[in-house]
Amino acid sequence: MSSVLIIGAGGVGSVVAHKCAQLPNTFTEITLASRTLSKCETIAESVNQRYQVPISTAQVDADNVSETVALIQKVQPSLVINVALPYQDLPLMDACLEAGVHYLDTANYEPPNEAKFEYHWQWAYQERFEKAGLKALLGSGFDPGVTNVFTAWALKHHFDEIHYLDIVDVNGGDHGQAFATNFNPEINIREVTAPCRHWEDGAFQETPAMSTHQSFTCPEGVGTYSIYRMYHEEMESLTKHIPTIKRAQFWMSFSDNYIKHLEVLQNVGMTRIDEVEYNGQKIIPLQFLKAVLPDPGDLGKTTTGRTCIGCIIRGNRKGKEKAIYVYNICNHEACFEEVGSQGVSYTTGVPAMIGAKLMLDGTWTSEAGVWNMEQNDPDPFMDALNQYGLPWTCVELTPEAAKSLTVT
Incomplete structure (x- = not known):
C-alpha cells in the first residue's frame, strides 16, 4: 500500500x-x-x-x-x-x-x-x-527535473566528460489570450524579471534580465522562436554534481507580444514584489496582477501547438569532441484530451508522478537525505518518460552546430 x-x-x-x-x-x-x-x-x-x-x-x-x-x-x-x-x-x-x-x-x-x-x-x-x-x-519537474536526468543520462551513455550544457525550453503553443503565463503568473514573472545568471569560468556570471537572446529552430517542425538566456535552478545542482561543466546556460522562448506586455507592466510598477498602500491597505502589485491574469489551469481549453524542451550537450568521449541534443516534444491538445491540462502543466506533472513512483517502489533514492534528480540512476526515469507520456529523442550534432545552438 x-x-x-x-x-x-x-x-x-x-x-x-x-x-x-x-x-x-x-x-x-x-x-x-x-x-x-x-x-x-x-x-x-x-x-x-x-x-x-x-x-x-x-x-x-x-x-x-x-x-x-x-x-x-x-x-x-x-x-x-x-x-x-x-x-x-x-x-x-x-x-x-x-x-x-x-x-x-x-x-x-x-x-x-x-x-x-x-x-x-x-x-x-x-x-x-x-x-x-x-x-x-x-526538482522532479521538467526543468528542473527531466533536464537534469537528460544530462545525467548523457554523461552515463555518451560522454566521459561534459563541458558545455545549453538547456533550451520552447513553448510553441498559442493560448489565444492577449497576455497570459503558462504557469503561476507570480512565479513566472519573478523568474523572467530577475537578473540572468549563467555558469562560466567556475562561477555564476550575472547579466541584466533578458539581455541575451537569439533565434532557435526546433526540430520536427515545431517552429523558429526567439530564446532568451535566464537563470534556472537546475544549473546550480548540475554544476555542483557534474564538476567538469565549463559553461551552463538556460534559454526560454518568449514571443514579441509577451516581451511587449512585460516591459509595459514593469514600467508601470505592476511587477513589483514590495508592498504598496492602496485605499488604506497593503498590497503587492505582482500578486494583484496575478489575480487579474488568466488562470494557467484554464488555458488548456484554448491552447494549441507544441512544446520542445531539451539539452544541447558538448564534451569528450574517448578523447574526441562530441555533441548531442536530447529533447521532448509535447502536444498541448493531446495533453488536454488526456488529463484536461495544457502542455506546460503536463510536462511538469508527469515527471513529478514518475519521481514519486521511483521513490515509492525503491528504484530511486534508497538512502535517506536530500537528493537532486541527477544523483540517481537516469535509466529508469528515461524509460518511464517513454512509458507515461513524455517520449524523448536523442540526435548526434556536430560540435559546430552545438556551439551555435543549431539542431536542424
Whole structure:
C-alpha cells in the first residue's frame, strides 16, 4: 500500500492527481490538499470521471507547519508531493520531518520577499533528513527535473566528460489570450524579471534580465522562436554534481507580444514584489496582477501547438569532441484530451508522478537525505518518460552546430 498526499491544486497538481490515478497499483490512495478546497474537489471529480478512481480532498495552509503535520498524521501517506508555491518548500519539508514522511517537489525554494531561487536553503536539510531516515527528492519537474536526468543520462551513455550544457525550453503553443503565463503568473514573472545568471569560468556570471537572446529552430517542425538566456535552478545542482561543466546556460522562448506586455507592466510598477498602500491597505502589485491574469489551469481549453524542451550537450568521449541534443516534444491538445491540462502543466506533472513512483517502489533514492534528480540512476526515469507520456529523442550534432545552438 502506497498512499500519497499531493499539496497544491493548480494546473500541475491536477496533472499529478490524474497521472497518479492512472497507476492504482502504485498509488493505492490519493489525497489532494490545497488552501482552496473547491479546487481540490473539482480536480477530484475530473479524476473520478476519467478513471473511476476516487481521491480524497482536504483543506490545508501549506505555510502552517502544525496544520500540515496534522493533515499528514490524519492521512498517513508514504510520500508528500509538493506542487504548491516555491515559497512553501521549507515549511513543507519541516512538516515532513516532524510527521516522519518522505518528500518530493518540482521547484526549489524561493523567499517571498526576494526573487532569488537557490538550492542552498534545501540542501541545508541534508543532515536532518538523514538522521530522520527520510528521503527528499528535489526538482522532479521538467526543468528542473527531466533536464537534469537528460544530462545525467548523457554523461552515463555518451560522454566521459561534459563541458558545455545549453538547456533550451520552447513553448510553441498559442493560448489565444492577449497576455497570459503558462504557469503561476507570480512565479513566472519573478523568474523572467530577475537578473540572468549563467555558469562560466567556475562561477555564476550575472547579466541584466533578458539581455541575451537569439533565434532557435526546433526540430520536427515545431517552429523558429526567439530564446532568451535566464537563470534556472537546475544549473546550480548540475554544476555542483557534474564538476567538469565549463559553461551552463538556460534559454526560454518568449514571443514579441509577451516581451511587449512585460516591459509595459514593469514600467508601470505592476511587477513589483514590495508592498504598496492602496485605499488604506497593503498590497503587492505582482500578486494583484496575478489575480487579474488568466488562470494557467484554464488555458488548456484554448491552447494549441507544441512544446520542445531539451539539452544541447558538448564534451569528450574517448578523447574526441562530441555533441548531442536530447529533447521532448509535447502536444498541448493531446495533453488536454488526456488529463484536461495544457502542455506546460503536463510536462511538469508527469515527471513529478514518475519521481514519486521511483521513490515509492525503491528504484530511486534508497538512502535517506536530500537528493537532486541527477544523483540517481537516469535509466529508469528515461524509460518511464517513454512509458507515461513524455517520449524523448536523442540526435548526434556536430560540435559546430552545438556551439551555435543549431539542431536542424
